Amino acid sequence: MLFDTHTHTTFSTDSRMTFAEAEQAARERNLGIIITEHMDLAYPEPEAFTFNVDDYFAAYGAHRSDALLLGIEIGMRDDCVDANREIVAKHPFDFVIGSIHVVENIDIYQGSFYHTRTKEEVYHQYFNSMIVCLEQYDFIDSLGHIDYICRYAQFDDPELYFFDFQTDIDLVLSQLAQRDQAIEINTRRLYLPDSKEALLPVYHRFRELGGRFVTIGSDAHKAKDIGKGLDLAMEMAETCGLTPVYYKERKPIRLTL
Numbered sequence: 001m002l003f004d005t006h007t008h009t010t011f012s013t014d015s016r017m018t019f020a021e022a023e024q025a026a027r028e029r030n031l032g033i034i035i036t037e038h039m040d041l042a043y044p045e046p047e048a049f050t051f052n053v054d055d056y057f058a059a060y061g062a063h064r065s066d067a068l069l070l071g072i073e074i075g076m077r078d079d080c081v082d083a084n085r086e087i088v089a090k091h092p093f094d095f096v097i098g099s100i101h102v103v104e105n106i107d108i109y110q111g112s113f114y115h116t117r118t119k120e121e122v123y124h125q126y127f128n129s130m131i132v133c134l135e136q137y138d139f140i141d142s143l144g145h146i147d148y149i150c151r152y153a154q155f156d157d158p159e160l161y162f163f164d165f166q167t168d169i170d171l172v173l174s175q176l177a178q179r180d181q182a183i184e185i186n187t188r189r190l191y192l193p194d195s196k197e198a199l200l201p202v203y204h205r206f207r208e209l210g211g212r213f214v215t216i217g218s219d220a221h222k223a224k225d226i227g228k229g230l231d232l233a234m235e236m237a238e239t240c241g242l243t244p245v246y247y248k249e250r251k252p253i254r255l256t257l
């Protein structure tokens with residue numbers, strides 16, 4: 001069974017997809033699903049992008065099954081590592097994604113993050129926060145959407161080209177490989193004309209540096225997007241010699257078609 005390992009329902013500040021809609025969409029498409037709600041502690045807007053984890057398990061726990069697992073997407077920052085570590089330690093998550101959404105206290109979704117600086121400067125800063133966080137976030141299972149910044153960057157060509165940022169990306173990938181953590185192939189941008197080709201060398205390099213596992217997720221915030229692009233991501237994993245997995249009770253399980 002294929003698994004969509006990255007989805008958001010109403011416990012995520014930016015999603016209105018109900019649990020029932022997510023569950024139904026996964027069932028109709030014959031997919032397993034992991035719900036990974038947003039937890040961005042110290043988010044610049046108070047209370048946004050956090051949720052009550054006890055309420056989450058109380059609401060969804062009874063529906064957990066081999067095909068429906070409960071995870072979390074942690075927004076990594078270097079000023080709340082211990083608080084995030086405690087959240088993960090205290091709750092029985094199946095899967096923990098670590099993502100960079102905020103750099104220097106600005107959500108990189110915001111246009112102001114890009115004003116007055118070059119793409120080189122901004123992307124270097126983005127990777128630098130990722131590296132600093134990954135050194136400390138030894139309790140995440142998979143690094144979410146390494147290409148997140150390309151969704152919002154206000155440059156003529158926001159695409160992430162491995163050879164432009166190899167020094168930074170190598171540090172990210174070797175840190176993950178060293179701890180046998182996974183990297184995600186986030187399918188959101190794979191339909192864009194150049195993105196799949198541009199991202200392939202990143203995943204090839206992960207394998208070269210000793211990485212083994214990829215998780216595959218749509219980052220769906222709507223039922224229609226659940227499972228979208230998983231086939232493209234499976235092809236990418238195979239091309240790069242990486243093993244696609246999902247996590248149950250924090251352990252990787254190989255995905256099969």
Ligand SMILES: [Zn+2]
Pocket residue numbers: 073099101144145
């Ligand atoms: Zn994210």
Ligand SMILES: [Zn+2]
Pocket residue numbers: 006008073219
């Ligand atoms: Zn997400």
